Amino acid sequence: MRRVLSPSTAAAIVAAVAVLCVAFTAGVAAAPDAGAVPAESAGNGPVTSDAVPSASAEECGPGDGTELVGCWNGTHYEESVDFAETDGLNETQLAALTDLTMARVEHVRQRPFREDVPVETVTRSEYLNDTASGNGSEAFRRWNDQVWEALFVVGDDANANSEIDSVFGGAVSGFYSPTADQIVIVVPDGESPDIDPSTLAHELLHAMQDQYHDLTDPRYVGATQDGDLAVDGIVEGEAVHVEERYAARCADNWTCAEPPESGGGGGDVPDFNFGILQTVLQPYGDGALYVRELRDEGGWAAVNETMNDPPASTAEVIHRDPDYEERSVSFEDAATGGWETYADQGVDGAETAGEASMFVMFWYQSAGVRFDGGYEYSVLEPDRSPAENYNVHFRTDAELQTRGLYNYAHPVTEGWAGDELYPYRNGERDGYVWATEWQTEGDAAAFRDAYVRMLTAHGDGDYAEGTVYEIGEESDFPGAYGVERDGTSVTITHAPSPAGVLELRPDADLALPDAGDGADGDGGDGGSDSGDDGDVSDGTDGADGANGSDNGNGSDDGNESGDTAGSTPGFGVAATLVAVMAALGLFARRST
Ligand SMILES: [Zn+2]
Secondary structure (H helix, E strand, O other): OOOOOOOOOOHHHHHHHHHHOOOOOOOOOOOOOOOOOOOOOOOOOOOOOOOOOOOOOOOOOOOOOOOOOOEEOOEEOOOOOOOOEOOOOOHHHHHHHHHHHHHHHHHHHOOOOOOOOOEEEEEHHHHHHHHOOOOOOHHHHHHHHHHHHHOOOOOOOOOHHHHHHHHHHHHOOEEEEOOOOEEEEEEOOOOOOOOOHHHHHHHHHHHHHHHHHOOOOHHHOOOOHHHHHHHHHHHHHHHHHHHHHHHHHHHHOOOOOEOOOOOOOOOOOOOOOHHHHHHHHHHHHHHHHHHHHHHHHHHHHHHHHHHHOOOOOHHHHHOOOOOOOOOOOOOOOOOOOOOEEOOOOOEOOEEOOHHHHHHHHHHHOOHHHOOOOOOOOOOOOOOOOHHHHHHHHHOOOOOOOOOOOOOOOOOOOOOEEEEEEEEEEEOOEEEEEEEEEEOOHHHHHHHHHHHHHHHHHHOOOOOOOOEOEEEOOOOOOOEEEEEEEEOOEEEEEEEOOHHHHHHHOOOOOOEOHHHOOHHHHHOOOOHHHOOHHHHHHHHHHHHHHOHHHHHHHHHHOHHHHOOOOOOOOOOOHHHOOOOOOHHHHHHHHHHO
């Protein structure tokens, strides 16, 4: 029935998102009072006309309860289930838990469900068979490989699509399918389903969204990576917000079943690509904060309005600014020498990475302080250690009770105004041109400088302004790079060889590395930036010398370390259960 797969633009990210709902609920103890999530709905946020008072227990009789808030199938939200744990539910128990959770979601969301929400189970092997058709066409995979390589998250020798798969891998344990109008729980072969109550609430909220807004509507599928993550900012943000309020009630006065034991808790860091993971997680944290703010200022009506007109960029969600200004990116394909874009992929061949992905790009260069095989470079903040750069991602001024919250804002990326990333192919050779646009020249310069720091961290040589830079074969990102800033625009060009860079961008004001000193004279956009070269070297040197600082890292993740099971502050991924995903269903629609 459900087919997950199409060579669509956002295929990878959509698949990736399925995991997200999986992550981060386990291992994070429910703080008794997170402050951010008031237990009582009364008195929080303006009372708006769409806020419906809940039914009393007396009013809640048998029947389907579509007219009443806080009552479903005769189950009132203040009742409790008579089983203490959710490990290995039988069908009757699952149905009872679902009715109760629906009544409670209605109460928290102040809105009735319109229809029942079937909760089906499939075995892991059935699920894998269902989703095994891969990540789309060969052309899509090659195109997408270039996108993640351009983000310096998946190396030249690695396959982005399999890295994305590994992020999800066995981790998806459930999702909501808007095409089938049901929740699907993935159960290990031979076992009974178990489910975290607050995660079930999250999934049910997706079902409610679907009943009111129709999640199969095209508006809920971004045309690009940034667009998809942006839509998820409201779709997942609302679900996490409700999950938070649900968990707060459980910590307060509701009787809630215990979540199942998290598998393998306290174990190893999972072998995921954390660059991919942290990219797709962005909507869950930033989106939840955005929804909280919308609700505080305009009640649920404001959330409904944003569902009707979803965010267009991750920048909008990161900065919680519905009027976030984008600028058009001017790019014209002028490639020579046989290079071609992928006309059938993305938006006329282009992906838009967006602010969240760009932040992760730079942050990921320091993730080796925590994860084996990662890089230990200071790119975001060259004067600080890799460990301190790593911790920029954990610097948040808010908290979530049910999952980790991460920071995606930094001066080197927060002036984002637009970008178009065009993968190219030429026989066996791959390359790309990435045109980016920034709010101010200063924003463009900050991004350009950070990008050059990243290049020189991976390469050996010094960066010469106005000259194509080469990274050797031993790197994960070998080849030639041209970086040009022109006012508020920064254009990055990558090809296997320096000559290839000039084939891709014949008009680029760049000299080949062999040209030596003569190149400096030609470099039009440069002289004033030459001071950067010193910074780059400093950052790189600092990174190499700072390995010893890793030990101090655990204490730096202040907001996370106390809550996790002692293994990996900030990443509770390994454990959890139910991914709540609209995306898989959207996928199916797009493939038809
Ligand atoms: Zn979700």
